[in-house]
Amino acid sequence: MLRPLINRSPMPGLGLSMGITLTMLSLVVLGPIGALLAQGASYGLEGIWATVNRERVWAALELSFRLSFFAALFNLFFGVILAWVLVRYDFPGRRLVDAAVDLPFALPTAVAGIALTTLYAPNGVFGVLAKEVGLKIAYTQWGIFIALIFVGLPFVTRTVQPVVEEIDREVEEASATLGATRLTTLRRVIAPMLMPAALTGFALSLARAVGEYGSVIFIAGNIPLKTEIAPLLIVIQLEEFNYDGAAAIGIAMLVISFAMLLAINLIQIWSRRRIGDV
Amino acid sequence: MSDAAERNWRSATDETPLVRGGLILFAVAGIALLVAAPLLTVFAEAFAKGWFAALKSLGNPDALSAIRLTLTIAAFSVPLNAAFGIAAAWFITRFDFRGKAFLITLIDLPFSVSPVVAGLCIVLMFGANSAIGGWLVAQGYPIVFALPGIVLATMFVTFPFVARELIPVMIEQGCKEEEAALTLGASGWRVFVTVTLPKIRWALLYGVLLCNARAMGEFGAVAVVSGKIRGQTATMPITIEMLYNEYLSVAAFSLAGLLTALALVTLLVKTVLELRHADEIAATHRH
Numbered sequence: 001m002l003r004p005l006i007n008r009s010p011m012p013g014l015g016l017s018m019g020i021t022l023t024m025l026s027l028v029v030l031g032p033i034g035a036l037l038a039q040g041a042s043y044g045l046e047g048i049w050a051t052v053n054r055e056r057v058w059a060a061l062e063l064s065f066r067l068s069f070f071a072a073l074f075n076l077f078f079g080v081i082l083a084w085v086l087v088r089y090d091f092p093g094r095r096l097v098d099a100a101v102d103l104p105f106a107l108p109t110a111v112a113g114i115a116l117t118t119l120y121a122p123n124g125v126f127g128v129l130a131k132e133v134g135l136k137i138a139y140t141q142w143g144i145f146i147a148l149i150f151v152g153l154p155f156v157t158r159t160v161q162p163v164v165e166e167i168d169r170e171v172e173e174a175s176a177t178l179g180a181t182r183l184t185t186l187r188r189v190i191a192p193m194l195m196p197a198a199l200t201g202f203a204l205s206l207a208r209a210v211g212e213y214g215s216v217i218f219i220a221g222n223i224p225l226k227t228e229i230a231p232l233l234i235v236i237q238l239e240e241f242n243y244d245g246a247a248a249i250g251i252a253m254l255v256i257s258f259a260m261l262l263a264i265n266l267i268q269i270w271s272r273r274r275i276g277d278v
Numbered sequence: 279m280s281d282a283a284e285r286n287w288r289s290a291t292d293e294t295p296l297v298r299g300g301l302i303l304f305a306v307a308g309i310a311l312l313v314a315a316p317l318l319t320v321f322a323e324a325f326a327k328g329w330f331a332a333l334k335s336l337g338n339p340d341a342l343s344a345i346r347l348t349l350t351i352a353a354f355s356v357p358l359n360a361a362f363g364i365a366a367a368w369f370i371t372r373f374d375f376r377g378k379a380f381l382i383t384l385i386d387l388p389f390s391v392s393p394v395v396a397g398l399c400i401v402l403m404f405g406a407n408s409a410i411g412g413w414l415v416a417q418g419y420p421i422v423f424a425l426p427g428i429v430l431a432t433m434f435v436t437f438p439f440v441a442r443e444l445i446p447v448m449i450e451q452g453c454k455e456e457e458a459a460l461t462l463g464a465s466g467w468r469v470f471v472t473v474t475l476p477k478i479r480w481a482l483l484y485g486v487l488l489c490n491a492r493a494m495g496e497f498g499a500v501a502v503v504s505g506k507i508r509g510q511t512a513t514m515p516i517t518i519e520m521l522y523n524e525y526l527s528v529a530a531f532s533l534a535g536l537l538t539a540l541a542l543v544t545l546l547v548k549t550v551l552e553l554r555h556a557d558e559i560a561a562t563h564r565h
Contacts, residue, residue, distance in 0.1 A: 007374040011453065012466025014373055020365035021381075024358075028433045029387055032399030039402050078308055085305040089298055097306060099549045100313050105488070106541035106548075107317075108495025110515040111534040114522045115316035118323055126315070150312060172291040182293060204389075211392025214497035214515065218522065231394035231498065238398065238502055247402060250395045257390060 036254075039247040051248035056224050057233060061252065064230040065260075067141060068209035071148035076202045079156025080194060086157070087164040104153045109214025116147055117218040139221030144229065147216045148209040155208065156201030163197040195271050203264040210257055320538045323531035335529035336536070343509045344517035344533065350425070351513065352493045355432040359493075360486050363440025367478075368470075370441075371448040372456075382445070388437045396434045397502025400427055423505035428513065431499040436489045443485030444478055447559060451477055480555040484548065491544040495537055 006014070040048055051057065086098050104112065120137040121127045130137050137143050167190065175185040213231040221227045230253055237246035292298070324332050335341060366385060370378060388396065404411040404421035414421055421427045455477070459469045475482075497515040504511040512520065514533055521530035551559060 005376050009373050010457065010460060011372040012460070012469065013368060017365040017369035017372075020362060021369045024362045025366075025384060028362075028430060029437055030384065032396070032403045032430075032434065033387070033391070035403035035408065036395070036399045078305075081301055082305045082308065085301050089302055091302050091306075093306070095549075097309050099545055100309050102545055102548065103313050103317065103541065106491050106544045108497060108515050108534075108537045108541070110497040110518050111320060111495070111537050111541075112316060114518065114530060114534060115319040115323075118527075119315055119319050125319075126311075146312075150316070153312060169291050176291065185291075207390045211390075211395065211498075213392065213394045213501070218519075231392050234394050234398055235502060238401065243402065243405075243407060246398055250398045253392060253395060257392075261390060 036247055036250055039243065040251040043244050043248060047244065048248040048251060051245050052252045056228070057230075057249060057252075059225045060228050060230045060233045061249075061256070063141070063144075063228070064210055064253075065256065067145050067148055068206055068212075071145055071209050072152055072202050072206035074149055075152045075156050075205045076198060079153070079201055079205075080160055080198055083157045083160035083164050087161060101154050101157050104150050109151065109212065110218075112150055113147065113215040113218035116150060116215065117143070120146065120219065138219050139223075139227065141227060143219035143221070144216050144227060147219050148212060151212050151215050152205030152209050155205040156198060159197045159201035159204070160194055163194055167193060192271075196268055199264060199268050199271065203261055203268075206264075207257060207261060210253070210260075317538065320531055320534050323527055324535040326531075327528050331528050332532040332535070335526075335532045338529065340509055340512070340517060340520075341529065341533055344512055344514045345536070347425075347428075347512070348494050348514040351428055351432055352490055354429045355436065355493050356486060356490050358429075359433055359436055359489055360440050360482070362437070363442075363444055363485060364482070366441040367444035367448050368474075370445055372453055385441050386438050388434055391434075393435050393496065393498030394502055397431050397499040400431045400434065400499070400503050404430065422503050423507070423511060425511070427503040428500055428511060431503045432493050432496050435496055435499050436492045439489035439492065440482065440485035443481045443488075443559065447478055447481040448474075477558075480551055480558040484551050484559050487544050487547055491541055494540060 043051075052061070082097075082101065086094060086101075117138055118124050119126050120130070120143055122131060122136065122138065124138070127138055135142065137146065171189060172185055175189045176182075180188070211231060213229075213235070216229055217232055220229060220232070222232060230249065234246045234249050234253075237243075237249065293301070336345075370382065391399075401422050402408060404414070404427060406412055406415050406420070406422065411421055419426070421430070455473050456469050459473045460466075464472070495515055496513075497519070500513055500516060501519075504513065504516060506512055506516050506520070508517075508520065514537055518530050518533050518537075521533065
């Protein structure tokens with residue numbers, strides 16, 4: 001049976017709240033995204049392909065998605081450990097570390113960008129250390145990797161933390177009394193419980209990294225084919241008033257991002273089904 | 279802790295002290311290197327030539343105009359997004375309608391769109407080349423490369439913040455009190471102001487705070503729509519970029535220090551809110 005579009009409710013303000021919500025959503029978000037898609041449509045699939053299918057664009061897209069993937073992978077690993085440490089262990093400065101996790105959310109990306117660049121530049125504090133072991137970080141792909149880790153750092157920790165808090169110790173005790181070693185318990189009991197939240201955090205971190213601009217462009221060096229990220233390519237096209245080119249790359253990024261989010265959602269549904277909802 | 283006495287031996291659900299210590303060390307070292315080091319760098323560079331040089335660089339006309347512009351943008355975009363957030367949360371949590379999940383997805387959409395693409399969208403819709411933009415320019419109201427465009431771009435990237443904080447809280451709290459007030463004859467507006475608003479004030483403050491921090495610090499979207507006109511459309515983050523590229527390190531990092539101080543205050547208030555009013559802000563949705 002079809003539900004009515006809107007059920008009757010005694011609550012006041014239906015017209016007003018719906019009006020404000022839909023008007024602002026259309027004006028600020030849907031309209032502009034629609035304008036991008038319309039521009040792409042006028043350009044045609046072949047037009048988009050012709051723009052995207054150039055060595056420089058492919059290189060930028062490949063670089064953005066590859067480094068974002070590895071940065072999100074690092075954040076998955078570090079974020080789960082950090083969430084575990086913050087919930088389970090008590091140590092001096094725990095609250096400070098907990099608060100510091102959110103700094104990448106609160107710090108403007110341009111500020112993060114110039115600070116990281118200064119730190120990792122050949123004459124910077126960490127740059128000098130890296131040079132000792134023969135590694136150049138700023139103005140190479142390593143620099144981009146570090147900036148992407150920075151911006152995506154809080155996501156996994158913040159999604160996994162509440163789940164660790166919820167874990168019933170009795171489950172772990174049961175596992176231990178049945179003869180499992182601590183490692184087996186962590187691997188076979190705890191890890192599956194954390195998996196869906198960790199994947200959500202991974203997806204958020206990945207999506208954020210792919211679109212990141214401010215913190216990357218300072219440290220990247222921006223050399224075409226080598227350290228040029230996809231969002232920068234859009235900015236370059238716009239500066240040349242090449243709206244078609246910018247729109248084509250923008251749509252390519254949107255499509256790849258949504259496809260990735262969809263894939264991760266499917267993995268999540270699959271892992272929930274396999275393990276059962278926690 | 280009540281089980282302090284039991285802590286003398288290791289329970290079956292603890293890791294060995296060595297593993298525990300190792301993990302703590304790893305976590306603390308990671309945060310120190312990845313987060314604390316860049317933070318300290320900002321202030322170290324800002325004060326590299328002393329307090330006076332840092333303060334003097336903030337008195338520069340370009341810096342002052344950037345600060346003024348950034349405050350203006352926040353003054354427009356944050357209240358507008360707060361109004362949207364309240365309206366959307368009210369609509370979503372107080373009424374039952376088809377397509378609710380889809381609406382929430384649409385509201386969350388800006389989180390998965392690159393800020394640069396967001397700026398591009400605004401340019402394509404309101405730029406001088408578009409139908410709407412061309413007409414508005416002819417009327418003498420340019421959107422792109424002017425204040426309205428920057429406000430719109432800022433609103434796009436911060437769009438979900440307030441709604442996202444309010445929706446889970448308002449679902450959890452339900453609307454029994456509102457219904458009671460209505461049956462006692464209160465007007466809709468009065469119910470909102472005297473019943474709902476006090477219930478959601480901390481969650482609202484939380485959302486507004488995050489929205490404001492992001493609005494003042496937005497770079498990618500603003501870089502695309504602002505045209506980066508010095509003294510006119512250069513916000514604080516854009517001015518930081520300009521100064522940095524001109525090797526004016528002290529000036530760039532002093533301005534960056536102001537935004538960093540704002541970020542630290544935001545985190546401080548956020549931490550206090552989470553400690554004091556954890557039950558009134560959705561704990562599972564904190565970030």
